[in-house]
Amino acid sequence: MKFVIKHEIKGRLRIHAVQGRMTYEQADTLCWFLEKQDIVTDAKVYERTADAVICYTGDREEVLRILRGFSYEKADVPDNVLASSGRELNSGFREQLITKMILHYGSRMIVPMPVRKVWLTFKALKYIWKGIRCLAKRKIEVPVLDATAIGVSVIRGDFNTAGSVMFLLGIGELLEEWTHKKSVGDLARSMSLNVKKVWLKREDQEVLVRSSSVQPGDVIVVHMGNVIPFDGVVCGGEGMVNQASLTGESLPVRRTEGKSVYAGTVLEEGELEIEVRAVTGSTRFEKIVTMIEDSEKLKSALESRAEHLADRLVPYTLLGTGIVGLVTRNAAKALSVLMVDFSCALKLAMPIAVLSAIREAGQHGITVKGGKYLEAVAEADTIVFDKTGTLTKARPTVKEVVSFGEYPEEELLRIAACLEEHFPHSMAKAVVDAAKKRKLYHEEMHSKVEYVVAHGISSYIDGRKVIIGSSHFVFEDEGCTVRETFREKFDALPGEYSHLYLAVENSLEAVICIEDPLREEARGMVQSLKAEGIRKVVMMTGDSERTAASIAERVGVDEYYSEVLPEDKARFVEAEKAAGHKVIMIGDGINDSPALSAADAGVAVSDGAEIAREIADITIASDDLMAVVTMKRLADAMMRRIQRNYRGIVGINSSLIALGVAGVIQPTTSALMHNTSTLAISLRSMKNLLPEEGRNLSLAQGSPSCR
Template identity: 60%
Template sequence: MKCKILHEARGHMRVHLVCGRMTLKEADVLEYYLRAVDGVKEVKVYDRTQDAVIVYQNDRTSLIRALATFSFAKAESMELVPDHTARALNREFEDKLVFTVLRRAMAKMFFPAPIRMMLAIIRSAKYIKEGVKALLHGHLSVAVLDATAVTVSLVRGDFDTAGSVMFMLRLGEILEEWTHKKSVADLAGAMSLNVDKVWLKTNGTEVLMPIGDIQAGDRIVVRTGNMIPLDGKVVEGEALVNQASMTGESLPVQKSVGSYVYAGTVAEEGECVICVEKAMGGGRYDRIVHMIEESEKLKSTAEDKASRLADKLVPYTLGGTALTYLLTRNVTKMLAVLMVDFSCALKLSMPIAVLSAMRESSAHHISVKGGRFMEAVANADTIVFDKTGTLTYATPRVAMIETFGDREESEMLRLAACLEEHYPHSMANAVVAEAKDRGLSHEEYHSRVEYVVAHGISSTVEGKKVIIGSAHFVFEDEGCVIPEGEEAKFNALPAEYSHLYLCISGVLAAVICISDPLRKEAKDAICALHACGIKKVVMMTGDNRKTAEAVAAEVGVDEFYAEVLPEDKANFIRREKEMGRTVIMVGDGVNDSPALSEASVGVAINTGAAIAREIADITVAAGDLYELVTLRQLSTALMARIHRNYRFIVGFNLMLILIGVGGIIQPTTSALLHNMSTLGISLKSMTDLLPKKAEEE
């Protein structure tokens, strides 16, 4: 397609597409196409002018080539655009705002007084109806106050004031709805599926397949800790499924043969084969949006407090209005009280502040499932870290393999990889990756695989029982033994590595030593968390004490616990909460799920197990632990903004009431200043919490 470069500076280019009118869908296609070009950092497409502003780095050659070969049909076939983008939503509310302002301006400038009067009466019906409805239900709410203000203005014949009040209320409604829907859409997108491949059961074997190749009628296998990627019916096995993301149920639901399962839910325990019915996931996004909109999780304590306070203040405002009239017999002074209320700003600015903070979090690769969790992070004084995949990198590697009983190293690795590839954990991934690097093929040749949370895996190979997992699992639970005469070799295993024990027929066959390097930023991030007001940083791990002690000393945690089970982590957090502490739990594995549920706020790493992401209240990207510091800063800044909003709303509106009753300003002016302050504080609440300098750091 023909393009023209309108402006170019170093690393920055503005181009114009000669394509006539550009639709919203075409603008999204162009934007996501350019984002996929190597070296492109940021893209903004303006559909009205058919322009694109591109920020890029390094060589511009690939960008010019991509623009020269671009066509909407070709780019659309690449399927780069998500099912839901914010462009259409933003345009809808931009148009609503512009239309509302223009309509008001046109009426003021061109309509004669009788027509403005009729319009005011017609538009007032909505507010009067809502006020009457609230009274009939026994509620003295903000709707009653709005209806009273509008009605008194109409009765006095002050139609301009009535129109101004309704205009400001309408602007507030549009901004609140826009911010809420945008935040919900961002949150729903962050909660969307992140499943690339699934296990397809065909001809009695399992094959790892891209999810895009799965068709209705195919059978897929889902095991403990896995997310169910597609809608369908269970045809084999049974599992306990966590459906919180779909239904809000706190307890897992048992699914057996004939039960229907939904995309996005998670197998908490068990294994099942699902016959796929809807290859595209069956509208999971829409179900998430509905769940979020209905969920009380969106409301923080501060929001609830603001909402309750707003309604509680309504009777006082009405009482003050009546008292002013009784004392002064002056309708103008009475209206000065009625035209100014605290509740409108309280109810509008607080939810906007919280939802905007959640939206800003997503820009920092942090997905927050509700405002109350940011409040909990702001109030937290204790943080508990799982070690593997959290304080250490999510991509550990196999450092060495020690075999026993004259077993062959490559064969033991091949067997271990065959078992481990079924379960999402960083150490399992390391085993699979090592086998791949060595060119070891490990097609399925075992029978049913069973996973024991936080312990290991059990299966049968060529009639022999094979298990792989922790020392506690293989030696204590399963009673496996070390081959006679090889105890010295076992005792000499290097303590600096994490160990996976592979046993065949109850005898140790190999120990896979995993190098789990510490994140380079871990020590500084923990230091920064302490500086942000976290008093107690704890590390808990299932690893041996020597390894845990070395890591704890290096990163600078206040306490550490080694060789712990999932229930130990949860019990520790429960005890901390009973002592009055607010606890953050950070983890990434299936074994972290009980602790994530028990914590005041659970934080999962987004590359971890699906069940951990599902149960967690907040998800952060795996790239940098400093995102936890950013989360703390955002949360504390949010609470500071909410408290500032409280002080401003009460102080400013009280001042307006006093000077109005004193006759210094007219009720019309009071209404204008009140509504302008409400709009102003709402717009301020939509701005970013962190300054540019903090973002760059």
């Protein structure tokens, strides 16, 4: 495909696609293609002008080579990227906004006043009907106030005021709908599935294949702790499925043969064989959008209070109008009170502030499932970290395999990888990756694998029982022993590594030493959190006391707990909440799920287990723990903005009412200034909360920004 360079500086290109009109789909395709390139740090595509802006690192010629090889036909864009794009939505709302403004101001200059009166009276009927319906339900809410203000203006013959009120109300409704749909769409896209590989059943074998190669009718196997990647029907096995990501239900449901399961839900217990019915991601996206839009629980407490307060203020506004009219005997002064109310601004500005904060979080690679969770982060004073994969790097590596028997080292690693590859955990991934690097490939040589959360794995190979897991699981739960001839070797195991113990027939055969280095930014992140108002930082881990103490000292946490089980983490969180603290829990594994659910705000890192990401209220995509600090700062800034909005709404509208009652300004001016101030506060609420350097950092980390 042919492109023309329109402008360039070092690290940035503006190009023009030589073609006819660029469609929304083509723009999304080009944007997706550019963002997938390692050399590209940011890309924006403008369909109106067929231009694209590309920010890149490295060689300019490499960017040009990539562009020369691009074509819409060859770009293998996932279905859900195009199906859930917000580009067409944004363009449609922009056109509606421009059209409304042209019609309103153009009609004032062109359309004769008698014709405008008829047209405005007809438009007023829509608002008056809404008010009547509200009264019919025995409610005195915002529609009643709008209907009264517009109706009284029409009756008095003040059509300019009626027209201005209806225009500004229409603009406000359009902006609210636009911001809401865009924020919900961005959130739903970030929650959409990104499962790259699945276990496909072929005859009696389980084969790991790319999810894009799966077709309807294929049978896939989903193991405990994994996300179900496609809609389908259970054709074998049984399990407990967590459907909170789609239905909001916290309790898992039992699924047996013949029952339907849905993409995006998580298998908490058991194992399922599923016949795939649908492989596209669009149905999953639509379900998430519906869940977000329908779920009242996702609203922040302040947002809900603003809505309720807005409706409760309506009767007082009407009462105030009546009192001013009776006392002053001046219809204009009474109408000035009616034209200025607090409810409109409260109902519009508060939700926009919350949704905009969620949208901005997405720019930083932080997915927030609802305003209430950002509010919880802002109010939190205690934060609990899992160690492995959270404070330590999510990519642990095998440093040594120590043999304690007749098996050669490579055979021990092959057995360990054969068992570990079925289950999602950073330690398991380290073992599997080590086997791949040594080209230790294998057939499925074991029987059914049993996974004990936070403990280990048990199975049989050639009729011999094989277990792999923690020291507690292998030696205490399973009663395995170390042969006396290897006792000295066992006592000399290097203490700087985490250990996985492999036993055959209750006898230790190997210890796999895994290096799990601390994240460089961990200590700075803890110090920054304390500066942001977090009073207590806690670390919890299943590792030994020696390892936990070493990490805790280096990170600078206030408390640490070692050798804890999943239920211990959840109990600690519940105890902190019972003591009056607001708690954030940050983890990445299956064993963190109970604590993530129990916390006021559960935060999962994106490289962790699917069940952690699905259950968590917030997911962080960045590989930098400073994103936790960004999340806290963003939440605090959102709360400050909401409080500032409250003060601004009360101050401005109180002043306008006072000026109207004093006769300083006319009802038309009151209405104009009230609605203009409401729109100004709403538009200000749509701006980013964090400074420019924060946004630049998030772009450098690769967050999407093409829509």
